[in-house]
Amino acid sequence: MLRKTSFNLTMSQTRKKGSSDGETKPRTSFVSKFLRGSKLRSSKAESRNESNDLKTADSQPSDEPQKIATLDTATPLTSEMEPGCRVEQFLQKLGKKAADTCLDLNNCGLTTADVREMVALLPFLPDLETLDISWNDFVGGTLHSITEQMHLVSKLKSLRLGSCRLTTDDVRALGAALKATPDLEELTLSWNSKVGGNLPLILQKFQAGSKIRTLELVDCALTSEDGAFVGQLLPMLPSLEVLDLSINRNIGGSLNSITQGLQSASNLKVLKLQSCGLSQKSVKLLDAAFGYLSELRKLDLSCNKELGGGFEDSPAQVATLEHLEVLDLHRCSLTAGDVVSLTQVIPLLSSLHGLDLSANKEMGSSSENLLSRLRFLPALRSLLINSCALQRETFTALAEASIHLPALEVLSLSWNKCVGGNLKLLLETLKLSTSLQVLRLSSCSLVTEDVALLASVIHTGHLTRLRKLDLSYNDSICDAGWAIFCQNVWLLQELTELDISLRPSTFRDCGQWFRHLLCAVTRLPEITEIGMKRWILPPSLEEELKCLDQDRSSSIHFDHGGCQDQGQDKNV
Secondary structure, eight states: OOOOEEEESSSOSOOOOOOTTOOOOOOOOOHHHHHGGGTOOOOOOOOOOOOOSSOOOOOOOOSSOOOOOOTTTSOOOOTTSOHHHHHHHHHHHTTOOOBTTEEEOTTOOOOHHHHHHHHHHGGGOTTOOEEEOOSOGGGTTTHHHHHTTGGGGTTOOEEEOTTOOOOHHHHHHHHHHGGGOTTOOEEEOOSOGGGTTOHHHHHTTOOTTOOOOEEEOTTOOOOHHHHHHHHHHGGGOTTOOEEEOOSOTTGGGGHHHHHHHHTTOTTOOEEEOTTSOOOHHHHHHHHHHHTTOTTOOEEEOOSOGGGTTTTTTOOGGGGGOTTOOEEEOTTSOOOHHHHHHHHHHGGGOTTOOEEEOOSOTTHHHHOHHHHHGGGGOTTOOEEEOOSSOOOHHHHHHHHHHHTTOTTOOEEEOTTOGGGTTOGGGGHHHHHHOSSOOEEEOTTSOOOHHHHHHHHHHHHTTOOTTOOEEEOTTOTTOOHHHHHHHHHHGGGOTTOOEEEOOOOTTOOEEOOTHHHHHHHHHTTOTTOOEEEETTEEBOHHHHHHHHHHHHHOSSOOEEEEOOBHHHHHHHHO
16 A cells, blocks of 8 residues: 655654744743732743734644643642642643633643632632633533632633533523623634524623623524624624624524624724625625724635625725725635626725635636736735636736735735746746745646746745745646756745645656755755655655654654555555
């Protein structure tokens, strides 16, 4: 059988990618701050700065490997211990570090016993402001033990319960407890299906003038009635800045109520309605609300396939969102009429720095004017236009406009076949760009001349800030092209990820160019990921890779197709 192997240069088994959305920062002890009022021992803690620049990503499992101990193996927490020691030992057992006023137990594999132990520690954390127990399945069914003690942490500002398998009883208990946290500013209940149909039980305690700033209800199986309740609730949340209702496909029918409520949400900065069953009519309803959302920074209407055609009547109010920074319309089945209308609107959004129009096939033949007018968005930093069936004319318009986008950091053109053989149209952009960090050209039918051109641009000292380069699924590039590229890729000194994988249906033997790649790896100080799926290494090259494994002092995840003999066995 074909052996798929992963080589990690150094002793570590894996090194996961750092998220482009944010990196895990060192956490410092919160014990001294919590126990200062009790005159217990204190230690000087390094403060952790937390950025809240309108990011609405839901709590996800931490990339940092966790060391999870059970109560059977951990040292018992006796009542004779100092409270500070008990807290620190509990966190140590879970492989977590403490931070000022923050108890972060996200993705810790908490057991029912761990939950009980955590509850017992709450009396010693009177200054707690953030409690994150997301992505812990065993929280479900035990939340009442936490909510019964919620009055002990009345200063709580952030409560994150994403993907905790909450039960209906948990939902009821939470609703009754929220009145004990008058300062709450953030509530995350995403990925808990029992929230659906029960949302009023949770949020009915919110009173007019609530301090809630972030409300995240992603994939909660919300019903149309829940959506109507949200619309009625919004006027009571004057401080609301982030509202994420994504992946609730049944609330599209109650959008009229939601948009009525949005007219009272003048401080809203982020509105995410991805995959919410929106229709053509929804665009008109939203357009009526946009005039009241002068502070809106991010608008996500993506993955609503029935939305196509809704923009054809010139949604003029979108143009009034003068502070809008991110517009996501990917996978919305935009029609040619939508594109014509958006051509009049998008260039007026002068603050826009992120635009995603991906997976809208109709754009290929109708977006020439829209793409050419992107030159009027000099602040644009991210442009995602992959899988749009671009034609040579539309790609030419985009290439000419991109010269006028000096701040561009992310450019994705993947799955647009017209790029193959025409990469030279982007030559000036590639030469002039001083900011580009991510370039994705997967499945673009690139040919040898394209990759040679890219190598030439790199050789002449350009693209020096590039961190991620995706050239995967371009099977027409010959060994000579890969050799030229690999001889120059070492000049990208900030490169962290490179993908040159083949298509799933293709297996090829590595040529001698692989030695150039190995040589480049030794000269790339930041590289962590090299994708070479379905490239088959002959035994001699695999031995060289193993030698590099022994000599290298940093970890690299090297994913390839295995050795040649086994690959041939697979093909038999």
